[in-house]
Amino acid sequence: xxxxxxxxxxxxxxxxxxxxxxxxxxxxxxxxxxxxxxxxxxxxxxxxxxxxxxxxxxxxxxxxxxxxxxxxxxxxxxxxxxxxxxxxxxxxxxxxxxxxxxxxxxxxxxxxxxxxxxxxxxxxxxxxxxxxxxxxxxxxxxxxxxxxxxxxxxxxxxxxxxxxxxxxxxxxxxxxxxxxxxxxxxxxxxxxxxxxxxxxxxxxxxxxxxxxxxxxxxxxxxxxxxxxxxxxxxxxxxxxxxxxxxxxxxxxxxxxxxxxxxxxxxxxxxxxxxxxxxxxxxxxxxxxxxxxxxxxxxxxxxxxxxxxxxxxxxxxxxxxxxxxxxxxxxxxxxxxxxxxxxxxxxxxxxxxxxxxxx
Numbered sequence: 001x002x003x004x005x006x007x008x009x010x011x012x013x014x015x016x017x018x019x020x021x022x023x024x025x026x027x028x029x030x031x032x033x034x035x036x037x038x039x040x041x042x043x044x045x046x047x048x049x050x051x052x053x054x055x056x057x058x059x060x061x062x063x064x065x066x067x068x069x070x071x072x073x074x075x076x077x078x079x080x081x082x083x084x085x086x087x088x089x090x091x092x093x094x095x096x097x098x099x100x101x102x103x104x105x106x107x108x109x110x111x112x113x114x115x116x117x118x119x120x121x122x123x124x125x126x127x128x129x130x131x132x133x134x135x136x137x138x139x140x141x142x143x144x145x146x147x148x149x150x151x152x153x154x155x156x157x158x159x160x161x162x163x164x165x166x167x168x169x170x171x172x173x174x175x176x177x178x179x180x181x182x183x184x185x186x187x188x189x190x191x192x193x194x195x196x197x198x199x200x201x202x203x204x205x206x207x208x209x210x211x212x213x214x215x216x217x218x219x220x221x222x223x224x225x226x227x228x229x230x231x232x233x234x235x236x237x238x239x240x241x242x243x244x245x246x247x248x249x250x251x252x253x254x255x256x257x258x259x260x261x262x263x264x265x266x267x268x269x270x271x272x273x274x275x276x277x278x279x280x281x282x283x284x285x286x287x288x289x290x291x292x293x294x295x296x297x298x299x300x301x302x303x304x305x306x307x308x309x310x311x312x313x314x315x316x317x318x319x320x321x322x323x324x325x326x327x328x329x330x331x332x333x334x335x336x337x338x339x340x341x342x343x344x345x346x347x348x349x350x351x352x353x354x355x356x357x358x
Contacts, residue, residue: 004031004034004035005035007031008028008031008032008035011024011027011028011031012028015028020051021051022047022048022049022051022052022055022058023048023055025044025045025047025048025051025058026044026045026048026055026057026058026061028044029041029042029043029044029045029048029058029061029062030061032044033061033065038065038068038069041065042062042065042066045058045061045062045065046062049062053084054084054088056085056088056089059081059082059084059085059088060081060082060085060094060095062078062081063077063078063079063081063082063085063098064078064098066078066081067098067101067102067105072105072106075102075105075106078102079099079102082095082098082099082102083099086099091122092122093118093119093120093122093123093126093129094119096115096116096118096119096122097115097116097119097126097128097129097132099111099115100112100113100114100115100116100118100119100129100132100133101132103115104132104136109136109140112136113133113136116129116132116133116136117133120133124156125152125155125156125157127153127156127157127160130149130150130152130153130156130163131153131160131162131163131166133146133149134146134149134150134153134163134166135166137149138166138170143170143173143174144170144174144175146166146170147167147170147171147175150163150166150167150170151167154167159191161188161191161192161195161198164184164185164187164188164198165184165185165188165197165198165201167184168180168181168182168184168185168201169181169201171184172201172204172205172208178205178208178209181201181205182202182205185198185199185201185202185205186202189202194225196222196225196226196229196232199218199221199222199225200219200222200231200232200235202218203215203218203219203222203235204235206218207239210254211254212239212242212243212246212253212254213243213253213254214254215239216236216239216240216243219232219235219236219239220236223236
C-alpha cells in the first residue's frame with residue numbers, strides 16, 4: 001500500500017504542474033483502483049475523458065468499473081463507453097464481450113447473443129464468451145442450442161469445470177442422456193475429486209440408473225466433503241427412504257437394465273443456485289452448481305507508464321484474455337519547452353523509481 005500511496009501522491013504533484021494531460025488522470029485512476037477506491041477512480045477516468053473523449057483505455061476501464069459496480073443506473077453510460085471503445089478498437093473481442101455482459105445484466109438476450117457471437121468470431125476459443133453464451137441459452141430455455149457452444153468451449157478448454165457441469169445438467173435434464181452426463185461428472189472428479197457439484201450430480205446419475213446402494217455411498221461421500229450442505233443431506237434421506245421401501249416390498253435395490261425412476265417419484269435433483277456477485281464471476285443469474293457463475297472480463301490495467309512495475313491486481317478467470325499492461329500516450333511526448341512540463345516528467349521518473357523499488 002505504501003508504494004501505491006507514493007505513486008498516487010506523485011501523480012497528484014505532477015497534475016499540479018500539468019492538469020491538461022489525460023494520461024496522468026488515467027494512470028491516477030488506475031492507482032485508485034488498485035487502492036480499492038472505485039469512486040475516486042471513476043472521477044479521474046472522467047477527467048481523462050473530458051480532456052480526451054476518445055481515450056481508449058479510459059473508455060474501457062471506466063465502463064468496466066461502472067459495470068462491476070452492480071448499479072443499473074450506470075449501465076447506459078457503461079454501454080455507451082464500450083460502444084465508443086469498439087469504434088476505436090473494432091478488433092478487440094473484449095469490448096464486445098463486455099457489451100454482451102451488460103446486455104445479459106439488462107435481460108436483453110438478443111443483443112447479448114449478438115455481442116457474444118461477435119467476440120467469439122474475433123477470438124476463437126474465447127472462454128468467457130463461450131461459457132456465457134451457453135449460460136444465456138440455458139437461462140433462455142434454449143438448452144439444446146447451448147450444447148454445441150459447450151462442445152466448442154470444451155474443445156478449447158477441456159478442463160472447464162463449470163462448462164462440464166452445465167453440459168452434464170443439460171444432457172441429463174433435457175436430452176435424457178444419462179451416459180453422456182455421467183461422463184461429464186466423472187471427468188470433473190478425475191480433475192478434482194473434491195468437487196462437490198460434480199460429485200453430487202454423479203450421485204444423481206446413480207439414482208437415475210437405479211443403483212441405489214451406489215447412490216447412497218456416493219451421497220455419503222459427498223456429505224463428508226460438504227457436511228453443511230443441506231441439499232446433500234436431504235437427497236441422502238430420499239435415497240435411504242427409497243431403499244427402505246423397496247427392501248420392505250422385496251424389490252431389488254439395483255436394476256440391471258438401468259431403468260430410470262418414474263417421473264412421479266421424489267428424487268434428488270441437480271442443484272441450481274443463484275450466483276452471488278464477487279471476484280471475477282457472477283452476474284446475478286441462476287447458474288449450474290453452487291458458486292458457478294458467468295465468467296467476467298479482466299481489466300486492462302496496470303500502466304506501463306508507471307515504469308512497468310507492479311502486477312495487475314485483477315485475477316483472471318480467462319486464460320484466453322491477456323492480462324494487458326497498458327498505458328495512454330507516453331508523457332515523454334509532452335513538449336518539454338515549458339519548465340512545468342519538464343518538472344512533470346521528473347515527477348513521473350520519481351514514480352518509476354518508487355514502483356520499481358530502486
